[in-house]
Amino acid sequence: MTSETLISFRGVAKTYPGATRAAVRELSLDIPRGRFITLVGPSGCGKTTTMKMVNRLIEPTSGRIVLAGQDISTIDATSLRRRIGYVIQQVGLFPHQTIERNVAAVPRLLGWDKARIRDRVAELLDLVGVPVDEFGHRYPAQLSGGQAQRVGVARALAANPEILLMDEPFGAIDPITRVELQDELLRLQREMHKTILFVTHDIDEAMKMGDLIAVFDQTATLVQFGTPDDILASPATEFVQRFIGEGTGLHRLKLRRVRDLPLRAAPEQGVPDAPRLPATATLHQALDCLVRTSADCLIVTEQDSPQPMGVLTFADLQRALREAKTPTAEDAA
Known part of the structure; x- marks a missing residue:
């Protein structure tokens, strides 16, 4: 102890x-x-x-x-x-x-x-x-x-x-x-x-x-x-x-937060109609939001602020999912 x-x-x-x-x-x-x-x-x-x-x-x-x-x-x-x-x-x-x-x-x-x-x-x-x-x-x-x-x-x-x-x-x-x-x-x-x-x-x-x-x-x-x-x-x-x-990869998306990813800089002119998501949301929630809204990207904000922190795209989530993939016995061989 x-x-x-x-x-x-x-x-x-x-x-x-x-x-x-x-x-x-x-x-x-x-x-x-x-x-x-x-x-x-x-x-x-x-x-x-x-x-x-x-x-x-x-x-x-x-x-x-x-x-x-x-x-x-x-x-x-x-x-x-x-x-x-x-x-x-x-x-x-x-x-x-x-x-x-x-x-x-x-x-x-x-x-x-x-x-x-x-x-x-x-x-x-x-x-x-x-x-x-x-x-x-x-x-x-x-x-x-x-x-x-x-x-x-x-x-x-x-x-x-x-x-x-x-x-x-x-x-x-x-x-x-x-x-x-x-x-x-x-x-x-x-x-x-x-x-x-x-x-x-x-x-x-x-x-x-x-x-x-x-x-x-x-x-x-x-x-x-x-x-x-x-x-x-x-x-x-x-x-x-x-x-x-x-689905261990999807499980891992539920564990990681949007704030854990490097975000793309938000364009100065903004992204019209892009959904907003707090940085505390999980990657699984981000993926769900992109699928439901058919959006190209999400505007990431602080928890209680509309100020953009950056942009998250579907490609970013794909990369995170690849990184989260659990190695199989075949992969290790």
């Missing part, structure tokens, strides 16, 4: 009573501080069990989990959970409490004074796009699924935990809202630098969200841990190769 490691799994295994196979097999894994980690794999592979052992909702059968140098088995479970944010697919908001009181739940338990709680709730609800003036007095049943999930994230962040556990948090959300929530969470992470463990069964979501990805196979074994690009370029096992599926 290095000084940058926040959570360390050391030979951790879990077998449920009466089960014929382990839910998690001999897991050894170091989680770096401040990184977004996605845990991905098929149903029953142990990813949720792994995550729940971090806040002791599930106790390991063997092995140790060390948090900031301390074995978590020596930490009072209730105190540990108050230090760790937790977001689940079903949100889990208290139905008979207002949104404001839901977000304030952990700070109240920690004994924060009322003014500090009020300020923190307002800050977080504004941050996740559910302003306290408009939504604070409402109840969970009065929110859409996407709004409720935003409140769930705000509640998990209320006491400013260093660690955030997220168990398929966007799995029950419609596709459009899901993308919006993914982007919002990535924006929050850029600002807050939390250590996030995010469970998903969706490889595209894992690739989009994770700085690092832990891939579990059907035997509940960790088979690869690395960056999205590393996993796409060099799958460790046949299972990982199958799980990623075809």
Whole structure:
């Protein structure tokens, strides 16, 4: 375990009573501080069990989990959970409490004074796009699924935990809202630098969200841990190769941003009717925009500014796709 490691799994295994196979097999894994980690794999592979052992909702059968140098088995479970944010697919908001009181739940338990709680709730609800003036007095049943999930994230962040556990948090959300929530969470992470463990069964979501990805196979074994690009370029096992599926070049276009490419200078007279795209967009989004609009090029802008940064053409994307092509065994021979 290095000084940058926040959570360390050391030979951790879990077998449920009466089960014929382990839910998690001999897991050894170091989680770096401040990184977004996605845990991905098929149903029953142990990813949720792994995550729940971090806040002791599930106790390991063997092995140790060390948090900031301390074995978590020596930490009072209730105190540990108050230090760790937790977001689940079903949100889990208290139905008979207002949104404001839901977000304030952990700070109240920690004994924060009322003014500090009020300020923190307002800050977080504004941050996740559910302003306290408009939504604070409402109840969970009065929110859409996407709004409720935003409140769930705000509640998990209320006491400013260093660690955030997220168990398929966007799995029950419609596709459009899901993308919006993914982007919002990535924006929050850029600002807050939390250590996030995010469970998903969706490889595209894992690739989009994770700085690092832990891939579990059907035997509940960790088979690869690395960056999205590393996993796409060099799958460790046949299972990982199958799980990623075809089209690794397109997967890589989803990982790279327009800002990563050298842009052509924008003509002084401009490009009439050319679509505009922020530099934070992925190359996959740029390709989609070119195909949908039948445009020859895109004007790339700063996130919140109409000022052109440069021009991106279809040829630029073709070159990026060629560079992203994963070498095959034939290529290597």
